[in-house]
Amino acid sequence: MTIRRLLAAALIAAGVAAPVAVPAQAHEGHAHGDEPKPVVTTAAPTLETASADFELVAVAQGGGLLIHLDRFTTNEPVNGATIEVTTGGESATAAPVRGEEGVYRLQAAWLSRPGPHELTMSVATADTADLLIGTLELPAAESAPAAGGTGGASALLGRLRPDAALLPGAALAFLLGVLTTLALTRRGRARAVAGAALVGVGLLLAGGAALAHEGEDHSHAEEGKAPAAPMAEGLTGAPESPRRLPDGSLYVPKPSQRLLAVRTTIATPREAAQTVQLIGQIVADPNGGGHVQATQSGRIEPGDQGLPYVGQRVEAGQVLAYIAPAVTVVDRSGIQQQIAAVEQDLVIAESRLQRLRRLEHNVPQRDVEEAEATLNGLRKRRAALSPTLTTREALRAPIAGVVTANNVKAGQVVDGRDQVLFEILDPTKLMVEAVAFDPRVANTVHLATATTADGTVLNLEHLGHSLALRQQAIPLLFRVDAPPEGLSVGQPVRIVAPIQGKARGIVLPRRSVVRNAGGQPIVWQHDSPQRFVARPVRTQPVDAETVLVLAGVEPEARIVTDGAGLLNQIR
The missing domain is CATH 2.40.30.170 (Efflux pump adaptor protein, beta barrel domain)
Structure with a gap:
């Protein structure tokens, strides 16, 4: 029964101290109708304002005011504008920053005075004039030191009034004493439970002290000396x-x-x-588009300008390559025999024609004409047989365009069937x-x-x-x-x-x-x-x-x- 009473007293004491922090924790995350826009925390004091024509952002940096001016519709920087800033009866004109589009800098005495400043900014360009209004909050040069952290029992008690802090403090002290007595006098399971609870309360108090210690400012070593104000990031001009x-x-x-x-x-x-x-x-x-193919079998020989490469521009009728006829030994021998027989007949025909011409008045004119015709025919036959061994076929571009494929190399033998040698587009x-x-x-x-x-x-x-x-x-x-x-x-x-x-x-x-x-x-x-x-x-x-x-x-x-x-x- 004693153990139950002591535990009940401990729970009551914990309940007395808990309400200090519970309401704030429960309120976080609770939605109340429409959610507002998130508040963006900036390193430097910032003013944002806009109108139907302009959008303006002013940032306090480096002891001055840096102003970014854009078109509201397109977000394009506005160059060559005249910006006059008025607050508290003081007026100053911002000067454009060299090398920056749509950026202006303002130097004024009121920038050194902390507190809210109602700014009226007159913006004028070659085609538009407008008036923008906003509030710029400048921080104080020095601020009071923080009174401890935001969590833990010690921090909670520190934020209470002296008279209100007496009851939670007494409850925590009573709870700590009860748990210590149980841990020292009891045995078995009761001692283990009391020891665990004692450790938990000790960690709670230690956490509160640590959090409160984190909020302390140690920049002043001597007692009575005011702490230095924290320097806001971005005031030195470093961009976010x-x-x-x-x-x-x-x-x-x-x-x-x-x-x-x-x-x-x-x-x-x-x-x-x-x-x-x-x-x-x-x-x-x-x-x-066009394809270049060979009409006979033969060996590829480059043209006067060499073989064309892929991507080269060619004109219609341009020679891309030559094909030297590929004649076997047997075929070459047969052609040579035919040429020899024609040349023999050609010699005989020339001799006969000469005899007939000497007897021109004694032989019919018809015989002379037949001999001339036979001689001319033999000469054409020899002219037709001779190129079969030496004449090359020229491969020409069918259209003007760009070579998109080259499937040949010098010395390559082609069969002259369906093989595409060049493609032109x-x-x-x-x-x-x-x-x-x-x-x-x-x-x-x-x-x-x-x-x-x-x-x-x-x-x-x-x-x-x-x-x-x-x-x-x-x-x-x-x-x-x-x-x-x-x-x-x-x-x-x-x-x-x-x-x-x-x-x-x-x-x-x-x-x-x-x-x-x-x-x-x-x-x-x-x-x-x-x-x-x-x-x-x-x-x-x-x-x-x-x-x-x-x-x-x-x-x-x-x-x-x-x-x-x-x-x-x-x-």
Whole structure:
């Protein structure tokens, strides 16, 4: 019974001390209606304000005020502006910082006075003038030392009034005495329980003392000397780093936004055509490609300019190489015999023609003409047989273009059948071949755009589609309008083609849409001058460069267009 009474007294004493900290702990994390925006703690005193035309961030650094001025709609830095700052009847004009876009520095006497300062900033440019108002809180040069830590029994008691701290202190002292008595006088299980509880209370008191000790300032060694005020980071001009806030949003200081070239646009609803996405690849135009093949067997010999290399520009009719005829020993012997027989007949025909000419008045003229015809025929036969052993075949380019394949080397023997020796492509004549599984797409598509893997945009004109299915799909053919340099045959492309119907949403550049860690498409909304919030979206393509956001973005929101991919990498 004694043990039970003592334990009951200990529980009552612990209950007396506990209410000091429980209410604050229970309140944390409890939601009260709409959650406010997270408060971003900055190293230096900062003022943020905006209007319909400008967005301004002022940071107290290095004894002065550093002002970043941007366009509200596009987030572009504003250069050449006149900024006049007025507070408490004092006015000063900010000077532009050399080498920095949209950055101005203000030096004024009131910057050395701590406390809140109501600032009225008059901004004027060549085409716009506006008035911005905000409050800048400057910290005091010295601050009172902290009265202990935030946790532990000692810290809790230290924050109470002297009269209110007597009861919890007495309760803790009584609890400690009871547990000590039990640990010294009892045995067995009662002694073990009392010892464990004693250790727990001792750790509680030690933790409170340690936390209270952490809040102490030891910068003053002598008693009675006031502690030095902590120096705020950033007042020396060191820039802050972008970071991800606990709610998933991003804090990106203005200097970092300039480095990342962050640009925004205002979300404006509009209508756009329904589209369909197709997968295709670059193919050669039948009139813009050519193959070079040999008509006979032979050995490859370089042309006057050598063998062409891949990527070389050639003109139509240019000699690419020669083929020396490949004649076997047997064939060569037969040809030589035929040439010898023709030459023998040629000598006989010349002798006969000479005799007939000497007897021209005694023989018929017909015999003379037949002898001349026979002699001319033999000469043509010899002329036709002689080149078979020595004449080379010239391989010429069928079109003007770029050599895309070279399958020969000097001295190589080709058989002259279906072997392609050179391939030539005209880069100004290219097509895109795609497949569609819906017949309605093939019948309604007229114009389209395509995007390569590196982001190159191609304008396409639909030429037609095949009437024969290829793997249950309809082949479509498009002509590339003014093909840019760097395209290759076989290169895959993504095609966006408009079809019948309209959809309403917000049109954004394709680069605005990125993917989060879970693979969900998102856009970054510029929620405040230095804060960005991720918005999950549902989109459909409009063309190769833009998308239509169907859900996830409110009208008039500022959405990041340039730099979204870099913002998405901030952790």
